[in-house]
Amino acid sequence: MTLKNILSTAVAGVLMTGMVGFSTAAEAANWRYAHEEFEGDVQDVFAYKFKEYIEENSDNTVQVFRFGELGESDDIMEQTQMGVLQFVNQSPGFTGSLIPEAQIFFIPYLLPVNDDDIVDFFRTSTAINEMFPELYAEQGLELLKMYPEGEMVVTADTPVRTPEDFRGKNIRTMTNPLLSETYRAFGATPTPLPWGEVYGGLQTNIIQGQENPIFWIESGGLYEVSPNLIFTGHGQFTTALMANQSFFNGLSSEEQQLVRDASEHAFDYITEYVPGLSEEMLEKILEASSDVTVTRLTDEERQAFMDTAPRVEARFIEMTGDSGQELLEQFKADLEPYKAQ
Numbered sequence: 001m002t003l004k005n006i007l008s009t010a011v012a013g014v015l016m017t018g019m020v021g022f023s024t025a026a027e028a029a030n031w032r033y034a035h036e037e038f039e040g041d042v043q044d045v046f047a048y049k050f051k052e053y054i055e056e057n058s059d060n061t062v063q064v065f066r067f068g069e070l071g072e073s074d075d076i077m078e079q080t081q082m083g084v085l086q087f088v089n090q091s092p093g094f095t096g097s098l099i100p101e102a103q104i105f106f107i108p109y110l111l112p113v114n115d116d117d118i119v120d121f122f123r124t125s126t127a128i129n130e131m132f133p134e135l136y137a138e139q140g141l142e143l144l145k146m147y148p149e150g151e152m153v154v155t156a157d158t159p160v161r162t163p164e165d166f167r168g169k170n171i172r173t174m175t176n177p178l179l180s181e182t183y184r185a186f187g188a189t190p191t192p193l194p195w196g197e198v199y200g201g202l203q204t205n206i207i208q209g210q211e212n213p214i215f216w217i218e219s220g221g222l223y224e225v226s227p228n229l230i231f232t233g234h235g236q237f238t239t240a241l242m243a244n245q246s247f248f249n250g251l252s253s254e255e256q257q258l259v260r261d262a263s264e265h266a267f268d269y270i271t272e273y274v275p276g277l278s279e280e281m282l283e284k285i286l287e288a289s290s291d292v293t294v295t296r297l298t299d300e301e302r303q304a305f306m307d308t309a310p311r312v313e314a315r316f317i318e319m320t321g322d323s324g325q326e327l328l329e330q331f332k333a334d335l336e337p338y339k340a341q
Contacts, residue, residue: 029059029060029061030060030061030062030063031054031060031061031062031063031086031087032062032063032065032084032085032086032087033047033050033051033062033063033064033065033085033086033087033088033089034064034065034066034069034070034076034079034080034085034087034088034089035047035064035065035066035067035076035088035089035090036067036073036076036089036090036091036094036239037066037067037216038066038067038219039066040219041215041216041219042149042150042213042215042239042270042273042274042277043089043149043239044064044066045269045270045273046089046147046241046266046267046269046270047062047064047089047266048064049265049266049269049270050062050087050241050262050263050265050266051064052265053261053262053265053266054258054259054262057258057261057262058255058258060255060258062087065085070085072194072195073090073091073094074094074097076088076090077090077094077095077098080141080242080243080244081139081140081141081244083244083246083247085244086243086244086247087144087241087242087243087244088241088242089239089240089241089242090239090240090242091174091237091238091239091240092104092105092106092238092239092240093106093174093176093179094174094175094176095240096176096177096178097175097176098139099135099136099138099139100319100320100324101132101135101320101323101324101327102132102135102240103176103177103178103179103316103319103320104178104316104324104327104328104331105235105236105238106176106178106179106181106182106235106312107178107182107309107312107313107316107328108182108185108186108234108235108305108306108308108309108312109233109234109235109302109305109306109309110235110309110331110335111148111235111236111335112335112338112339113151113233113236114338115274115275117338118148118236119148119271120338121334121335121338122146122147122148122267122271123267124334125331125334126330126333126334127327127330127331127334128146128334131326131327131330132146132327135323136240136242137245140244140245140246141242141243141244141245142242142243142244142245142248142249143240143241143242144240144241144242144243144259144260144263145240145241145263145264145266145267146238146239146240146241147238147239147240147241147267147270147271148236148237148238148271148274149213149215149236149237149238149239149274150213150214150215150236150237150274150275150277150278151213151214151231151233151235151236151237151278152211152212152213152232152234152235152236152237153211153212153213153214153217153229153230153231153232154171154209154210154211154229154230154232155202155209155210155211155212155217155222155223155226155227155228155229155230156169156171156208156209156226156228156230157169157202157205157208157209157226157228158208158228159228159230159293159295160209160228160230160232160295161230161295161297161301162301162304163186163187163304163305163308164187165187166183166186166187166188167187167188168189168208169188169189169208169209170188170189170191170206170207170208170209171183171188171189171190171191171207171208171209171210171211172191172192172193172198172201172202172207172209172210172211173190173191173192173193173210173211174192175192176192177315177319178312178315178316178319180192181311181312181315182234182308182312185308185309185311185312186305186308188209191206191207193206193207198210198220198222199220199221199222199225202222202225202226203225208226209226210222210226212237213237213278214229214278214281214282214285215277215278215281216237217229217281217285218281218282218284218285219281223285223288223289223292224289227289227291227292227293228292228293228295229282229285229292229293229294229295230295230297231294231295231296231297232297232302232305233297233302234305241263241266243259282294313328316328
């Protein structure tokens with residue numbers, strides 16, 4: 001057994017021990033919720049809005065665990081599937097190993113970039129609100145809400161305007177085959193690296209760039225060692241709140257509705273919060289360092305990257321088969337109104 005598995009098992013044991021006390025006095029009264037980010041980041045704000053709603057409208061309490069407190073992303077997913085955690089917030093970048101279709105969010109230029117459009121899409125999409133819950137259910141997960149965290153921004157050691165500018169650059173990616181395919185299509189060399197090694201990797205030139213929403217670039221200080229920010233418009237960082245399905249199915253209908261209402265409450269808040277946060281974080285970065293450059297691609301420059309999308313779509317269908325094809329077709333149908341605007 002690896003050290004990581006030993007630690008994960010130990011954490012699970014501690015939490016399971018804690019659950020025993022609640023089963024006799026007030027069953028499931030203290031719900032455990034883990035996410036992938038740090039204090040004050042988007043997933044943390046979402047979690048505390050969810051907690052706020054639950055605790056204001058019931059006798060239940062919600063205990064929130066931030067990044068690293070119970071391990072990394074794969075650890076908290078495992079703990080949720082085991083029933084140690086009741087709720088987990090995880091991005092498709094990691095969930096994609098469990099649910100390959102979730103990697104659809106890494107097809108470049110599939111999603112709109114307009115803030116109002118992206119929120120409306122997540123709120124109304126048949127693919128997101130009807131098809132994805134079925135895929136998550138197959139893995140013992142109740143999908144409660146998918147939501148965007150902001151536009152993905154590339155940072156690099158030099159400004160980038162064309163695919164040729166990416167050549168020779170090792171760009172850090174999550175361990176996700178489709179994201180790797182995207183950057184390969186862009187001309188870069190995708191380099192999977194754990195989050196904890198990204199800052200040092202940029203500092204020592206092991207990698208020459210990475211991508212993240214702007215708030216994560218600011219909070220992680222990545223602009224200090226990768227000062228060229230490139231707004232390519234190629235995607236949105238997407239995440240999802242899930243519950244252990246056995247736990248959720250064991251709730252009363254009233255409590256199930258409470259959980260759904262809390263998810264909606266948090267969604268409404270966060271989709272108003274993120275656009276302002278992105279602007280604020282970019283301003284903080286520019287104030288903090290005079291070395292930072294900001295590149296926003298022109299329509300013509302963006303088209304060269306958009307032309308790589310069919311290659312990534314083909315890889316997605318190859319990876320996911322008929323279910324991926326059906327999902328992609330529904331995505332495009334759901335997105336059609338925004339392209340017409």
